Amino acid sequence: MSEALDLSLFARPSGDGTLGMDLAVEGIACGACIARIESAVKRLPGVTEARLNFTNRRLHVDWTDGAIAPAQILQTLEDAGYHGYPFAPLRAEQEEAAEARRLTRCLAVAGFAAMNIMLLSVSVWSGNGTDITPETRDFFHWASALIALPAAAYAGRPFFASAWRALHLRALNMDVPISLGVILALGMSVVETAHHARDAYYDSAIMLLFFLLVGRALDHAMRRKTRAVAGNLAALKAETAHRFMGDELVSVPVAALRAGDRLLVRPGERVPADGSVLGGVSELDESLITGETARRKVEAGATIYAGSMNYSGALTMRVTAADRATLLDEIERLLEKAASAKSHTMRLADRAARFYAPMVHATAALTLVGWLLAGASVHDAVVTAIAVLIITCPCALALAIPAVQVVASGALFRAGIILNAGDAIERLGEADTVIFDKTGTLTLPEPRVVNAAAIDPELLQKASCLALSSRHPLAVALARETATRTPFDGATEEPGQGVRAMIGGAEARLGSAEFCGMTDTPLIPAQASGESTICFSHAGRCASIAISQKLRLDAVEAVSALRTLGLELHILSGDRNDAVAPIAHALGITQWLGELKPAEKIAFIETLKAQGRRVLMVGDGLNDAPALATAHVSLSPIAAADVTQAQADAVFLGERLAPVLDAIVVARRARALMQENLWFAAIYNAIAVPVAIASAVTPLIAALAMSGSSIMVTLNALRGRGGRS
Amino acid sequence: MNVLVYLIPMALGLGLIGLFGFLWALRSGQYSDVEGAALRVLSDDDIEK
Numbered sequence: 001m002s003e004a005l006d007l008s009l010f011a012r013p014s015g016d017g018t019l020g021m022d023l024a025v026e027g028i029a030c031g032a033c034i035a036r037i038e039s040a041v042k043r044l045p046g047v048t049e050a051r052l053n054f055t056n057r058r059l060h061v062d063w064t065d066g067a068i069a070p071a072q073i074l075q076t077l078e079d080a081g082y083h084g085y086p087f088a089p090l091r092a093e094q095e096e097a098a099e100a101r102r103l104t105r106c107l108a109v110a111g112f113a114a115m116n117i118m119l120l121s122v123s124v125w126s127g128n129g130t131d132i133t134p135e136t137r138d139f140f141h142w143a144s145a146l147i148a149l150p151a152a153a154y155a156g157r158p159f160f161a162s163a164w165r166a167l168h169l170r171a172l173n174m175d176v177p178i179s180l181g182v183i184l185a186l187g188m189s190v191v192e193t194a195h196h197a198r199d200a201y202y203d204s205a206i207m208l209l210f211f212l213l214v215g216r217a218l219d220h221a222m223r224r225k226t227r228a229v230a231g232n233l234a235a236l237k238a239e240t241a242h243r244f245m246g247d248e249l250v251s252v253p254v255a256a257l258r259a260g261d262r263l264l265v266r267p268g269e270r271v272p273a274d275g276s277v278l279g280g281v282s283e284l285d286e287s288l289i290t291g292e293t294a295r296r297k298v299e300a301g302a303t304i305y306a307g308s309m310n311y312s313g314a315l316t317m318r319v320t321a322a323d324r325a326t327l328l329d330e331i332e333r334l335l336e337k338a339a340s341a342k343s344h345t346m347r348l349a350d351r352a353a354r355f356y357a358p359m360v361h362a363t364a365a366l367t368l369v370g371w372l373l374a375g376a377s378v379h380d381a382v383v384t385a386i387a388v389l390i391i392t393c394p395c396a397l398a399l400a401i402p403a404v405q406v407v408a409s410g411a412l413f414r415a416g417i418i419l420n421a422g423d424a425i426e427r428l429g430e431a432d433t434v435i436f437d438k439t440g441t442l443t444l445p446e447p448r449v450v451n452a453a454a455i456d457p458e459l460l461q462k463a464s465c466l467a468l469s470s471r472h473p474l475a476v477a478l479a480r481e482t483a484t485r486t487p488f489d490g491a492t493e494e495p496g497q498g499v500r501a502m503i504g505g506a507e508a509r510l511g512s513a514e515f516c517g518m519t520d521t522p523l524i525p526a527q528a529s530g531e532s533t534i535c536f537s538h539a540g541r542c543a544s545i546a547i548s549q550k551l552r553l554d555a556v557e558a559v560s561a562l563r564t565l566g567l568e569l570h571i572l573s574g575d576r577n578d579a580v581a582p583i584a585h586a587l588g589i590t591q592w593l594g595e596l597k598p599a600e601k602i603a604f605i606e607t608l609k610a611q612g613r614r615v616l617m618v619g620d621g622l623n624d625a626p627a628l629a630t631a632h633v634s635l636s637p638i639a640a641a642d643v644t645q646a647q648a649d650a651v652f653l654g655e656r657l658a659p660v661l662d663a664i665v666v667a668r669r670a671r672a673l674m675q676e677n678l679w680f681a682a683i684y685n686a687i688a689v690p691v692a693i694a695s696a697v698t699p700l701i702a703a704l705a706m707s708g709s710s711i712m713v714t715l716n717a718l719r720g721r722g723g724r725s
Numbered sequence: 726m727n728v729l730v731y732l733i734p735m736a737l738g739l740g741l742i743g744l745f746g747f748l749w750a751l752r753s754g755q756y757s758d759v760e761g762a763a764l765r766v767l768s769d770d771d772i773e774k
Contacts, residue, residue, distance in 0.1 A: 031764030054761030104751055112744040116737060136729065143733055 006252045007070035010086035014062065018048055021070055023059045023084040024232040025052070025077065033082070040080045044068055056228040058087060086253070093231060096224055103217045106155040110210040113151030114203070117144045118703075121203040125700050134196055141193040141200045148186060148202040155209050156182055158216065174353040174398050177360050181389050182208060188386045204390050204702045211710045215402040222409050226418045241265075241272035244316075261319045268471040271308045275317040277301060282313035285473070294576065311473055352678055356397060364388045367693050384695040391692040391702055392685055399710050400677030403717035408670035411721055415662040416653040417635075424649035427633035428663055429671030430614045434562060435605065435631065437619030438573035438580055442587065443549040444655060445620070445639035447477045447532070451546040459543050462503060463536035466491060466510045470499045474534045475510065477547045506539035518542050549579075551586060558657040559587045565664060568613070572601050574623050601627040618660055635660060666720070673720050677713045684709045 011019040025037065034052050037059060041050040046067020052059045061073055070086070077084040120140045127137060156179070163175040182205045189200040240251045242264040249264060254272045257263075262278065265271055271284070283295040286308045295311055298304055304317060364385045371381035408425050412418075419425070436442050452460060464482035467475040469491035488508075491501035498511015509516045516537040535544045552558075563569060571592035573580045580594035593604070605627055608615050617624070617631035620639060628634035628648050636648035652659035688705050691697055750756065 031767055034761060034765060035768045052761065053758040054764060055758045101751060104756075105748060108744060108747050108751070112740055116740055119736075120733075139729065139733075143737075147737070 006250050006256070007074070007086055010253070011070050013065070017065055018062045019065050019070075020060065020062045021073070022087045023061070023073070023077070024087040025057055025059050026083040026085075026232075027081060028052075028054070028057055036080060037077065037082060040076050041073060044072060044076060047073075056225075057232055058228075059084065087231070093227060096220075096227065100217075100220050100224055103158065103213065103220055106158060107210070107213040107217050109151050110155035110206060110213050113147050113155070114206045114210040116147050117203045117206050120144050121699065121703070124200075128198060137198070138193065138196055141189075141202075144200065144202040145190055145193055148206050149190075151206060152182060152186055152209060155206075155213060159209070159212070172354055172357045174357075176353070177357045177389075177392075178208070178212065178398060180361075181205070181392075184386050185390045188383065192383070199699050201387075201390055201699055201702065204699060204706060207703060207706060211707070212398055215399045215406075218406045219402045222406050222413075223419070226409065226413055229413075229418055257319055259319050263317050263319060265310045265315045265317060266471065267310055267312055267314060268473050268476060269310055271304050271306055271310060271315075271317070273306050273319045274304070275319045276303050278316045278318055280313050280315040282315050283311040285309040285311055309473060352397060352401075360389065360392045363392065363689060363693070370693075371695070380695070384693070387695070387697045387702070388689060388692040391688045391697055391705060397678065397681040400681055400713045400717075401674050403714050404670050404673045404677060404720055407717050407720040408666055408673075411666050412650070412663060415666065416659050417663050418651045418653070419649070420651065421649040424633060425667045425670050426674070427614075427649065428616065428667030429669075431567070431616035431633055431664060431667075433568040433570065433608055433613045434616045434618065434660070435570045435572050435608075435627075436589075437617075437624050437627075438571055438575055438583055439549060440620040440639060441618050441637060442555055442571070442583055442657070443551055445637065446480070447473075447547050448550040449478060449481050449545055450548045450550055452481065455543045455545060456541070459536065459538065459541060460545070462508060462538055463510055463543065463545060466499055466501055466503075466508055466536070469493060469501065470510070472498075474532055474547050475499070478510075478534060478545060503538060508536070508538035510534065510536045513544070516542060518544065551583065552655060552657045555657045556587060558661050559589065561661050562664070563588075565661075567616075567664070570604075572596055572604060572627070574598075574601075598623045598626050602630045605630045616664070635663060670720050673717060677716055680713055680716065681709065684712075 007021070011021045014020045027033075028037075031054070034054055037052050038050045041047055041059070041061055044063070046064040047061060048064065049062040050059065059077075063073075074084050074086075120143055124132065124137055124140050159175045159178050159182070162173065163179040166173040166176055185201040185205040189202050189205070192200050241254050241257055241261075242249045243252050243257070244250075244262040244264065257273050261273075263272065263275070267282070277298055277300050279300055281297070281299045283297055284304060285295050286305065298315070303320075304315075367388045368381050368385035371384055372378070376384075405425055409419050412425075421427075449460075460481060464478050464480075466488055467478040468482070469488065470476075470479075470493050488501040488503060491499050493499045494511075494515070498509055498515040500507055500509045500511075502508070511534065513533070513535045516535040518535050518537060532547050533544050534547060536542060559569065569589045569591065571580060571584050571587075571589050573592070573594050574596055575594055577594035580592055584590070584592040596604070601624070605615050605617065609630075609632070614633075615631040617628050617634045618636070619628055619634070620637050624636075628636065634648045634650075636651050638651055638653045650663060652663070684705070688697075691701070755762075
C-alpha cells in the first residue's frame with residue numbers, strides 16, 4: 001500500500017519555524033528503549049528534538065517545517081519495532097496537569113511551613129515546661145505567625161475555594177469545617193500572641209493543611225496516571241480513513257474527516273464515519289452499533305454508520321455527518337438525560353460531611369455558651385470553643401476516604417481496570433445486580449474459530465497460516481489461531497473468492513465452499529446460530545471451519561464467582577433471541593432478554609432501580625452507552641466504541657472477564673475500609689471532644705491527636721492493597 | 726538569647742531557598758518523567774566511543 005498518510009492535523013507550529021507533535025508509543029518495555037527511540041528519530045533530517053516521556057509513554061518530536069512528513073516519524077518508529085500514533089492532548093487532561101502542579105506547589109509550601117513552625121513550636125513546648133522567657137516565647141510565636149499566615153493563604157486555597165463554592169450553593173462539604181477550623185485557629189493564635197499568651201495553634205492549622213494536601217495530591221496523581229494510560233489506548237486505537245484527493249487516495253485520521261469527503265472502505269475495515277454508499281456491494285457487521293450479529297447487505301444509495309465492519313467488498317462512500325452525528329443524535333440525547341440524573345447520587349464523604357459539619361459547629365457553640373453560663377470569662381470561653389473546632393477538624397475524616405481510594409485504585413490498576421469517574425469505587429462496592437451486554441462483553445470482541453477440536457490440527461495450522469495473506473474478516477479471525485507471523489510465499493488473493501498458495505507442491509485454497517471445490521460436502525448451517533463458515537482444501541483433504549462470537553475464556557468461572565458473591569445477574573442484548581439463548585444457557589444466567597433497543601434497556605434498568613437495586617452495567621456497544629449512563633455504575637471492555645468508553649465509570653483491559661470480578665471484590669473491600677475509617681474518626685472524636693470541652697487541650701495534645709489519627713486511617717487504608725485473594 | 730534574632734531568620738532563609746529550588750524544579754518539568762530520569766542515567770550514549 002503506497003498510499004500517503006496525512007497527519008498534518010496533529011502537527012502544531014511552535015513559532016520559530018518548527019513543528020511539534022506528540023505521539024503515544026506502544027511496545028516500550030525497558031529503559032534501553034528510551035535511547036533507541038530517541039536516537040532513531042533524531043537521525044531523521046530536520047528533527048531538532050525528540051524526547052520520550054517514559055512515565056506516560058509519550059514521545060515529543062520537533063522538526064523544521066517542510067524537512068520531513070510527519071508520517072516518516074511513524075515509519076521510523078515502526079522500523080525500530082514500536083507502534084506510534086499521534087496524540088492530541090485532551091483539554092481535560094491539560095487542565096488536570098495544571099491542577100496537579102498547583103496541588104504540588106501548595107503541598108511544598110505547606111510542608112516547608114509545617115516543618116519550620118514545628119521547630120519553633122517544639123521549642124516553646126519544652127520551654128514552657130522549663131524556663132523560657134515570655135519575650136522569647138512571643139518572638140517564637142510571631143515568627144510562627146509570619147510563616148503560617150502567608151503559607152495558609154497560599155496552600156489553603158484548594159480548600160477555601162471548594163468550601164466557598166459549596167456555601168454558595170447552600171450546601172456543606174468536608175472543606176467547610178476544614179476551612180473554618182484553619183481560619184479560626186490562625187485568627188485566635190494571632191490574637192493570643194498579641195496578648196502574650198502561653199499557647200498558640202499555628203502548628204495545628206498548618207499540619208492539618210499539610211496532611212490533607214498529601215491525601216489530595218496522591219489521589220490526583222493516581223487519577224492522572226490511569227487517565228494517561230486510557231488516553232494512550234484511545235490514541236493507539238484511533239483509525240485512519242482512505243480519502244480520495246481527486247483520483248489519489250490519502251490516509252487521513254478519522255478526526256480530520258469533513259462532511260462531503262469521498263472515502264474508500266476496504267473489506268476488513270470499519271466504516272470511519274456516517275455516510276451513504278456511492279458504489280460497490282458489500283455486507284456490513286453492525287454489531288458494534290446495534291448488537292445485532294447478522295450481517296446487512298448494502299449497495300449504492302444505502303445509509304451506513306460509523307463503526308460498522310465492512311465484510312466482503314470494497315465500498316466508496318460519501319461522508320454525510322463527520323462528527324458521527326446522525327445515528328448518535330438519539331444516543332447522545334439519551335446520554336445527557338441519564339448523566340444528569342446520576343449526578344444526584346451523593347458521595348460517601350459528602351454524606352458524612354453533611355452529618356458531621358453541623359454537629360461540630362453545634363458542639364463548639366454549646367461549649368461557648370456552657371462555659372459562659374458556668375461563669376468563665378469571654379476570652380476563656382472563646383478559646384475553649386475554638387479548641388473544640390480545631391480538635392474536631394476532620395483531618396482523619398477528610399483523609400479516611402481519599403486514602404482508601406488511592407490504594408484501591410492502585411489495586412484496580414494492577415488488575416487491569418482503569419477508572420474514569422472519581423467516585424466509581426464507592427458505587428462499584430454498592431452494586432448488587434450485574435447486567436451484561438452480550439456481544440463484545442461476554443463474548444470476545446472479535447470472532448474466533450469455534451470448532452477447532454473437530455479439525456485435524458495440521459490442517460488447521462496450514463489454514464491459519466494461509467489466512468495471514470488475506471484481509472477478509474473471517475480470515476483475520478482464523479489467522480489468530482496460528483502462532484507464526486510469516487505467511488506462505490506467493491499467496492494470491494482473489495477478491496470475493498479466497499486465497500490460494502502452493503504448500504509442499506500441492507495447491508491450498510482458503511475461502512468460500514465453491515472456491516475450495518467443496519460444494520458436495522455437508523456444511524455447518526451458517527447464520528442460524530450466528531456462525532460463519534470458511535473452507536480450506538489442500539492435497540485432496542478439506543475442512544470447513546466455523547467462526548463465531550466466542551465466550552471470553554474465563555466467562556463461565558467469572559460469572560459463577562459473581563453469583564457466589566450474591567449478585568443478581570442479567571443479560572440484556574440487542575442481538576436476536578436465538579443468539580442470546582445459548583450464551584445465557586452456557587453461563588447459567590436465567591434472566592436474559594434479547595432484541596432490545598437502547599431505550600428498552602434503559603427502561604429495564606429504571607425498573608430495577610425503582611425496586612431499590614444498585615445496578616452495575618457491563619457493556620461495550622454504542623447501543624449500550626445510554627444504559628451505561630443510566631446504571632448506578634458501569635464498566636466497559638477496552639475494545640468498546642469511544643462514546644461507550646467515555647460514558648463508563650471504568651474500563652477494563654484484556655480478553656478475560658475476571659476484571660469485572662476483581663473490580664467488585666476490590667471495591668467492596670475498599671468500601672468496607674472507608675466505613676471502618678469513618679468509624680475510627682468518629683471514635684477519635686468521641687474521645688477528643690470531651691477533652692477539648694473540658695478545656696484541657698494544649699497545642700501539644702492537639703498536634704499529637706491530629707497526626708496520630710491521620711496516620712492511623714492511612715495505615716488502615718493500606719490494607720486495601722493487592723488484588724483478589 | 727539575642728543571637729536567636731539572627732539565627733531564626735537565617736534558618737528560615739535557608740529553608741526558603743530550598744522551597745524556591747523545588748518550585749523552580751517543578752516549573753521546569755524536572756518531575757514530569759520521574760521513571761524515565763531513573764533509567765536515563767544508566768544509558769551511556771553520551772560517552773564518545
